[in-house]
Amino acid sequence: MNEAELLTLLRHHEADSVELTVATKDTDKFSEAVCAFANDLPRRGRPGHLVIGADDAGRIAGITITDELLRNLGGLRSDGQIQPMPSIVVEKVSTSRGDVAVVTVQPSHLPPVRYRGRIWIRIGPRKGVATEQEERQLIERRVSQARTFDAQPCIDAGLEDLATGLFANDYRQHAIAAEVIAENHRPIEHQLASLRFFDAARDCPTNAGVLLFGLDVTRWLPGAYVQFLRVAGDSLAAPVSNDRVLRGDLLTVLRELDALVDATLTQQPAELSTLREEMIASYPRVAVRELLLNAIMHRDYAATAPLRITWLSDRLEIQSPGGLYGEATPANFPQQTSYRNPVLAEALKNLGYVNRYGRGVLRAQDALRRNGSRPAEFRFDSGFVLATVWERT
Secondary structure, three states: OOHHHHHHHHHHOOOOOEEEEOOOOOHHHHHHHHHHHHHOOOOOOOOEEEEEOEOOOOOEOOOOOOHHHHHHHHHHHHOOOEEOOOOEEEEEEEEOOEEEEEEEEOOOOOOOOEEOOEEEEEEOOEEEEOOHHHHHHHHHHHHHHOOOHHHOEOOOOOHHHEOHHHHHHHHHHHHOOHHHHHOOOOOHHHHHHHOOOEEOOOOEEEHHHHHHHEOOHHHHOOOOOEEEEEEOOOOOOOOEEEEEEEOOOHHHHHHHHHHHHHHHOOEEEEEOOOOOEEEEEOOOHHHHHHHHHHHHHHOOOOOOOOEEEEEOOOEEEEEEEOOOOOOOOOOOOOOOOOOOOHHHHHHHHHOOOOOOOOOHHHHHHHHHHHOOOOOOEEEEOOOEEEEEEEOOO
16 A cells, blocks of 8 residues: 555545554454454445554554554464454555554455454444344355355254254353353354354354264264374384274364373483483474374365374374465465365364464474474375474484
């Protein structure tokens, strides 16, 4: 955006597409605005703009736009507080009257979008929490434009195929603000639909709903399980020491996988001097955890192949069905991330398995470096991604 475009925006903006503020540290206000623009309740189909550094009359206030402010604004996309992750562009625009920061927010393809469990919307100059009717409008719009596999309906499955108690008693409090739950007297399928786990128009769960709460997940998604194999050697020809298949809803699989990995990880002494030694990890837990979660989050659940974890004497191999997705390529991996399963990614963030988006592989590599281990290696194929972690020797 150049100066002329900015000045035109300030002079002729529509009240429901632009928010002006001179505040520079009000993260809640910024996040609520981004959430409201992403929901695009008026269905304009055009981006909304949060302009920091201009007052309500459209006058540039002449405040200082620092690099820290721009970084904080950029962090609104990936800090996991706004779900699903919004599409935003942050830029500094310099004019003869002073500088401003502009956050451009694209309408979401997967509404409703929430900030800290609340759905914020904008109609004209008003910004507030969506009513039940407004939330229903957003849900209906999402059904018509769902694109990713996890947001699509799982045809022939029904509400009776979900462990609704698992949703109500375990998941819901992580995703929705407590006061919203207390005021919510809607049927369970409407509550599931508001979080993209149920398709109300087709009266069936979405694929994400089946993955997270299905009573028999592989009945509907045959490849949605984990194959764990440990061998006593450096090739698959070596004797098998442990062979497990982890099935069930994703919450159960994650808990069982967590326990299995913890039981497999080992430490060994390393000499610091003649009289001193320290314990080092053969594989740093952080690295293994991040790579496993990355594979679970980004795998292709339409594939019939499972997620394969092969633990050999000198390395750990994690093979995830589905190649790189969207804008991610071997050349820009892991800096560029595209989400094959945004509904599932949101669920993992709500459950605390993911802290920030787009950092898993980078965190894993950093943990390996600090442990004195070799960097993880990646092989990209059209049908899978293979991550290899080498044991520290």
